[in-house]
Amino acid sequence: MARARPARGVPHRVTLADVAAAAGVATSTVSRCFTRPDRVNDATREHVLAIAAELGYAPNPAARALESGRTETLAMLVPDIANPYFSGVIKGAERAASAAGMTLVLADTAENAAVEERLVRRLGPAVDGFVLSASRLPDDVLLRACELNPIALVNRATPGVACVVADFDSGTRQIVEHLVSLGHRSLVYLGGPAESWSGARRWAGLRDAAADAGVEATRLGPYSPTIDGGPAAADAAVTSRATALVAHNDMLAIGVLRRLAARGVAVPGDVSVVGFDNIVGSDFCSPALTTLAERTEDAGVRAVEAVLHQSRHRSSQPPTLVLPTQLVVRESSGTAA
Amino acid sequence: MARARPARGVPHRVTLADVAAAAGVATSTVSRCFTRPDRVNDATREHVLAIAAELGYAPNPAARALESGRTETLAMLVPDIANPYFSGVIKGAERAASAAGMTLVLADTAENAAVEERLVRRLGPAVDGFVLSASRLPDDVLLRACELNPIALVNRATPGVACVVADFDSGTRQIVEHLVSLGHRSLVYLGGPAESWSGARRWAGLRDAAADAGVEATRLGPYSPTIDGGPAAADAAVTSRATALVAHNDMLAIGVLRRLAARGVAVPGDVSVVGFDNIVGSDFCSPALTTLAERTEDAGVRAVEAVLHQSRHRSSQPPTLVLPTQLVVRESSGTAA
DNA sequence: TTGAAAGCGCTAACAT
């Protein structure tokens, strides 16, 4: 029967059957040319491939996925694409994915656990695995998702799930020691989203390090981890009369810096400000921000590798990787007022 | 026969058949509950949906796409996720997509036409349409891709393809008038990638406006449209002895600013610098950047709407939308030296 | 080395 499909919206994609017909072979042979080139006669393969190219054939990943379960696609979810912190992780993930011949797609969860969950369910059957960056998912949801897809977390740890996290224990200690060495005796932490695992780690680390150093530490917030979160955080911080402010991340810190400038509070003259992430922009804002740097690209690479590893070896122990952090001292921190 | 599939890598995803069996109805009934709820008895639907929820059933988009051709997914390709300019477009696209019940996935083309082409082929069968932002694709490739998928371009125009572009004619005129009013008599344009359509429009507009105003305009480059492109561009610009520099985009402009500062060239004392995009960061770099603002979120929204429109009404005339631009004057431009 | 044929999970006629 002739191919009489009246173009269901689309002019007509070239299929395996088209190529097979044009080449005078069976569809299975064409399929093999793509999936197991070595199991096909050289001459046949040349011929088929030539015809396929001529016709502009591209395998339909959906159909392929249906049978084989593999899609050669990885999905990475981030809370906020506009936060440059994630650009580093993305770049690393992109590099590792393409090195492995996989396509990486991204989606923005809008700092929202419900959106994140929907995306995981929605994209799950269409991808070979997930990199979840700064995931807001509750543990149980996460664990359930792991049954269906290989998953690696970035800056979030949950027992039983592969993850790569920054060494916040060391990082927060570096921050506190830096501030103490400048004579600060109390600090306030301007917190991010309540569901943020790294936010919790940051605060816990700060509090412990402060206790060990005998300085006071209090937490304010939560604030939106964006520049727009700055004004509220800065105003609260000023009221607290602390001499050192540590913000949940650089976006918030930059927002704080701007608000302080607008209010005539000198940085680091009146207060010192420290951020997390060392994003692009933390170096050229004014004053340049003292911040804790993570190995973001590396984190992206390792996370993708972890996903790939899991999808190949239906896993032993999901690995936990801790990446070092490093305090970058710039202009926003100085001696206590 | 029992379902004896030994977990092909994945524990076992709940399928329509599982739900149907558990609910004691036909698969088509379950399917209808999701696709045409109104064509199913209320009681049956309640029952089926309850069971589906209990089993944790989620439709497999791949399988659905295979038959229906629709995937409820849109892909957006950007040259560089790390460029905050695209964050605005992405946010807008995200909003419009989710308002339409579509999932938006993103991919980074690394400023590379070959990568972009591969992604379009690869993702094509798996999505309902594309938003191509600042596409580097040659016209013929683009036109061919349009046969297979609805496409809307952002800041790129090709006859026969829907697009939303910024009003660079007006924008470049605003820039030139601003510089002329400050006494500048010559300017140099620090160009971006050769394949960039908006780059070409920017230079053409600048050149025409300069000619009309009787001032000199020359083009340098191409430079990488990133902060890293700054040093080379700044050095060349200094050599040119022009009093006004207009950079391809804000990322490059910020890189230029930093290099000029490092070399002891005063901005705007010695030279004025103007960028394009009004990205986050152009406001808090030092000096704050004078730049041409676009309606980025709006562009994202409109582009998604254009794609959706095309996929519904197998199209009349693909629309061209021109969005206004506006010069934001900050500290980096001043009177000619 | 190649072909025939049976699905993968779902949708959409067509029957009932």
Place this chain on the structure above:
DNA sequence: ATGTTAGCGCTTTCAA
């Protein structure tokens, strides 16, 4: 309102 039955495009045994 619901069930039956073909496929969608591809991969993958199993035979030849």
